[in-house]
Amino acid sequence: MPQIIPFAKVPIGENERKYIKEVLDSGWLTTAGKTLEFEKRFAEYVGAKYACAVNSCTAALHLGIDALGIQPGDKVFVPSMTFTASAEIIRYMNADPVFLDTEYQTNLITPAILNQAIQLHPEVKYLIIVHYGGQAAAMPEIMKICRENNIKILEDAAHAFPSRLNGKMVGSFGEVSCFSFYANKTITTGEGGMLVTDDEAIYKRVKTMRLHGINRDIWDRFTAKVPSWEYDVVEAGYKYNMPDVNAAIGLGQLEQAELFRTERQRAVEYYYAHLQSLEMIDLPLSHVPNEDHAWHLFPLVLNEKANISRNTFIEKMSEAGIGTSVHYKPLHHMTYYKERYKLVAADYPNAERTWQGNVSLPLYPFMPEDDLAYICNTITQILTQPQPEPQPEPQP
Numbered sequence: 198m199p200q201i202i203p204f205a206k207v208p209i210g211e212n213e214r215k216y217i218k219e220v221l222d223s224g225w226l227t228t229a230g231k232t233l234e235f236e237k238r239f240a241e242y243v244g245a246k247y248a249c250a251v252n253s254c255t256a257a258l259h260l261g262i263d264a265l266g267i268q269p270g271d272k273v274f275v276p277s278m279t280f281t282a283s284a285e286i287i288r289y290m291n292a293d294p295v296f297l298d299t300e301y302q303t304n305l306i307t308p309a310i311l312n313q314a315i316q317l318h319p320e321v322k323y324l325i326i327v328h329y330g331g332q333a334a335a336m337p338e339i340m341k342i343c344r345e346n347n348i349k350i351l352e353d354a355a356h357a358f359p360s361r362l363n364g365k366m367v368g369s370f371g372e373v374s375c376f377s378f379y380a381n382k383t384i385t386t387g388e389g390g391m392l393v394t395d396d397e398a399i400y401k402r403v404k405t406m407r408l409h410g411i412n413r414d415i416w417d418r419f420t421a422k423v424p425s426w427e428y429d430v431v432e433a434g435y436k437y438n439m440p441d442v443n444a445a446i447g448l449g450q451l452e453q454a455e456l457f458r459t460e461r462q463r464a465v466e467y468y469y470a471h472l473q474s475l476e477m478i479d480l481p482l483s484h485v486p487n488e489d490h491a492w493h494l495f496p497l498v499l500n501e502k503a504n505i506s507r508n509t510f511i512e513k514m515s516e517a518g519i520g521t522s523v524h525y526k527p528l529h530h531m532t533y534y535k536e537r538y539k540l541v542a543a544d545y546p547n548a549e550r551t552w553q554g555n556v557s558l559p560l561y562p563f564m565p566e567d568d569l570a571y572i573c574n575t576i577t578q579i580l581t582q583p584q585p586e587p588q589p590e591p592q593p
């Protein structure tokens with residue numbers, strides 16, 4: 198059966214088309230005025246001094262950890278329950294991840310988890326905190342612990358725009374926060390990311406490393422009075438700049454960010470209202486008011502009362518035409534990390550419990566109520582209908 202309700206759907210409309218047309222008409226497609234405008238508006242939105250647009254959140258995280266001054270051999274706390282990008286950037290720098298368990302039903306690193314980890318690994322100098330699913334981690338407490346233990350924080354806010362905590366936007370807490378504008382994120386540029394900071398030295402380092410370690414960006418070279426050919430290379434940098442075509446989509450999306458967030462919240466509230474009586478699933482837990490949550494994901498966990506495995510559940514949803522996903526297969530199960538760091542599942546009990554049954558439901562703006570009803574009815578049917586008894590093995 199063809200899929201009738203996708204897992205994710207990008208809302209693109211006239212606003213994005215208007216900005217893209219301006220870029221196409223300008224004849225300047227790579228990084229220029231639209232990117233600058235997107236950076237300025239994004240920084241204002243999250244309440245940060247500086248924003249640097251790049252071509253992915255992975256690039257932003259890489260530039261961020263470099264700018265924080267990491268050295269080869271340094272150790273970095275990172276959750277196991279995250280996308281590989283959060284950890285791979287540590288390896289880009291020849292440093293090593295120390296994987297942490299996360300809280301069940303939020304998949305966040307909590308102050309208690311962090312305190313325990315510091316006792317076990319006092320040598321760790323960095324923390325990558327992931328605002329999983331769009332819910333902010335407990336930043337004031339986590340920042341206090343890190344200050345007391347000389348640990349620098351890099352915020353992986355790939356899921357967390359727009360997210361708030363105690364009235365402050367994610368992006369205005371720590372030294373460096375990195376956002377993703379990948380196609381299924383809460384706002385998109387197709388591919389793209391943004392690094393924000395209040396620290397001028399970090400900003401300058403990131404701007405240089407973003408474009409080959411060149412001391413002037415292309416826009417500056419072609420618009421300034423100094424001859425455009427003249428530039429210096431001061432570092433071996435990267436090619437991570439965001440083209441204006443992408444920034445144009447971002448500008449169009451940014452203006453609708455709160456509308457999109459409200460729309461996601463509407464779908465989430467429908468899910469809570471119609472699924473919470475099912476005792477065989479654990480729904481996501483929120484420590485913040487619904488209005489402060491970006492709701493990038495709605496991950497549920499099939500618990501020990503469910504008479505069906507996660508994989509069979511996903512197959513049945515797919516047969517019913519409903520797209521789902523899994524966030525995440527924890528990194529301690531991924532061959533590269535598991536083998537290199539000799540990781541043992543028993544060290545991550547909450548992530549393990551989640552991994553046994555985690556499924557993310559479709560979630561995007563403007564989901565028709567009929568679709569939400571169909572999804573909830575299908576889930577109820579799958580979980581409450583008796584499953585066929587396992588067949589005995591045929592005798593030889």
Ligand SMILES: Cc1ncc(COP(=O)(O)O)c(C=O)c1O
Nearest residue numbers: 253254255280282355377378379
């Ligand atoms: C937690 C997390 N961090 C980082 C990334 C990387 O984002 P990007 O695809 O923009 O590089 C993702 C992507 O899904 C993510 O989920």
